[in-house]
Amino acid sequence: MLKSVLSCCLLLLGGVASVMAQPTPPIVVETQHTSLVLAVGPDQKLYHTYLGARLTNAADYAALPHQHEAYVPAGTDNLFEPAIRLTHTDGNPSLSLAFASVETIQVKGNVDSPANDNKETVIRLRDPQYPVDVVLHFAAYYQEDVIKTWTEIRHRERKPVVLTNYASAMLHFNAHQYWLTQFHGDWAKEAGQQESQLTSGVKVIDTKLGTRPHWYQTPAFFLGLDQAATETTGQVLAGTLAWTGNFRLAFEVDNLNALRVSAGINPYASEYTLPANQTFTTPEFIFTYSTQGKGQASRNLHRWARRFGVLDGTEPRLTLLNNWEATFFDFNEPKLDGLIADAGKLGVDLFLLDDGWFGNNPPRNDDRTSLGDWQPAKTKLPHGVGHLVQTADKNGVKFGIWIEPEMVNPQSDLYRQHPEWVLKLPNRPEHYYRNQLVLDLTNPKVQDFVFNVVDEQLRQNVAYVKWDCNRMITNGYSQYLKQNQSHLYIDYVRGLYKVLDRVRQKYPHVPMMLCSGGGARSDYGGLKYFTEFWPSDNTDAVERVFIQWGFSNFFPSNTLCSHVTNWNRQHTLKFRTDVAMMGKLGYDIEVEKMTPAELQFSQQAVKDYKRLSPVIWQGDQYRLRSPYEGNQAAVLYVEERQTKAVLFGYNLHTRTNETVLPVRLQGLDPARRYRVAEINLMPGTKSELPAHTQTYSGDYLMQVGITVSPLNAPALTSHVLELTAE
Known part of the structure; x- marks a missing residue:
């Protein structure tokens, strides 16, 4: 040194x-x-x-x-x-x-x-x-x-x-x-x-x-x-x-x-x-x-x-299918086997099992019970998590799982066995949020417990972890800290980091999502242990344009988990997909209910996303047109060598005959010529953009620009343009 x-x-x-x-x-x-x-x-x-x-x-x-x-x-x-x-x-x-x-x-x-x-x-x-x-x-x-x-x-x-x-x-x-x-x-x-x-x-x-x-x-x-x-x-x-x-x-x-x-x-x-x-x-x-x-x-x-x-920030990420909006807590082993097969059909890399898979006294059928009891629910998963890992392997995908290891429900074996592990004030009634309490991570025994929860899953070849945290600290008091209660807020985070250090020492590269009911944990203190984070539970595509815009000011696109869901069915599948492709693409949707055209579109979108993900994840991002300044938004990603770029354009709430000006691009090589092609088109449709299949110099694209929406394009429409240097 x-x-x-x-x-x-x-x-x-x-x-x-x-x-x-x-x-x-x-x-x-x-x-x-x-x-x-x-x-x-x-x-x-x-x-x-x-x-x-x-x-x-x-x-x-x-x-x-x-x-x-x-x-x-x-x-x-x-x-x-x-x-x-x-x-x-x-x-x-x-x-x-x-x-x-x-x-x-x-x-x-x-x-x-x-x-x-x-x-x-x-x-x-x-x-x-x-x-x-x-x-x-x-x-x-x-x-x-x-x-x-x-x-x-x-x-x-x-x-x-x-x-x-x-x-x-x-x-x-x-x-x-x-x-x-x-x-x-x-x-x-x-x-x-x-x-x-x-x-x-x-x-x-x-x-x-x-x-x-x-x-x-x-x-x-x-x-x-x-x-x-x-x-x-x-x-x-x-x-x-x-x-x-x-x-x-x-x-x-x-x-x-x-x-x-x-x-x-x-x-x-x-x-x-x-x-x-x-x-x-x-x-x-x-x-x-x-x-x-x-x-x-x-x-x-x-x-x-x-x-x-960010952990493995220059490495590829996994596309995934999550079951939450398809099932919520209502699922069993056969239903999950079918959803895992749907993940393979869709072409994503991983199936993620969300909340509701654990607990036996009682089983986790809603958010009122079982947090802390991280054993598979026998009524839902009679053959355990290992069976789902095997099903995923047979369908050519990986298997991931949701956990919330820092929390506990009062209706759980863990709470009954270790009430001293819970943060709560003496001589005060317990205060619940989402029917749960926070475990005391200042306590080394609790740190061991949380590590073992994660370790138990990863030892079964679980390939991905969604780590959630759905409750803030109220009525905060640690029986472990005794007279040093003013250390609680600091030592809790240090205890969390100690657990994550142990996880990463044993499993240095398993991808994990940092989640907290949305973006309530979004910082580089956590992201050195995680590959990505969940910006918001709100997956309405219009709202996500604003949310992802905000987080993109400080976090690269490969950290922003962006899922195609049915949160707002008024938005077309294409619009929802185009918005999600700006970040780390995933799906939380019922594949079996897609029409043949929707399935074909989604399969092609996944293929195109995987092909273009190096540009989206590792390229320079240019926020070209702000949703805060008008009814359109445009974001460009340019590969470092300036040979490839991807442009996303969105009409949000445009009015009839509203003028849509050309978008001037940035970050291109002015001396190169770029061929423009619109992708992510629904089967049987053709591009209406004048720039489609045309070739322009980088100088023209940056000085004059191109239109990313056809004249009189309706609201809630979107376009994805691929630019390739010739």
């Missing part, structure tokens, strides 16, 4: 020496196009001096003014939002941080490049009077233009200190105006997009839900500097927190119109008592800076995610 010590101050009697031999040069964290610059001031504090486009002359970084302390502690002279606050053993509620040292180390190189140009900068800060260290980490992913930052806190005081703030990151900006784009929602309307100008004071986006933390708010944002950014123009920072728990994003505009952004775990009800010589490590905050609008910021994050942020 290459290590380069850039600078180190003298330590004297546990304090920081007041005089350094020579000034410390600026600390520059660089990617291909971005620089984050920090500097040590004459007072030995660390200052954030710059975040923006990489400067041509590195010597200019030394001239940047020292305006903003980089990681601001509470209790001394700070007047605004602190990054960290703690109380020492002697009761002193203040912290002062002076620069101690910095080093740069190499980190894992790019997946597709032997060159190792990614570097991690490690900066150690120390309190001059107390033995407290704060270590800031900045990992720069050079080619992706992404920086990942996190913080470590440790001390050597005689007794534990108490942490009450512990941000993963604090960033500072000076601009005339600041525009915040946030994403919010509820069940079935996740990732709705809102934009507003930040004014003086503090704007906070946070959650206190514990196990379903992203139910109402998404831990990701765009920040436009000086003006609101568009898809293609403007300075913009895109940031997201990798934490499957309570989060807090704070944006404070001060009296001088400077902005400080802090991101990290929500300290609500979470004072953390840290013993001596132990390390408190914050989750990672991931961000990218773009001078070319939101679209480029998204593509930066997508490339980083596929290579570093």
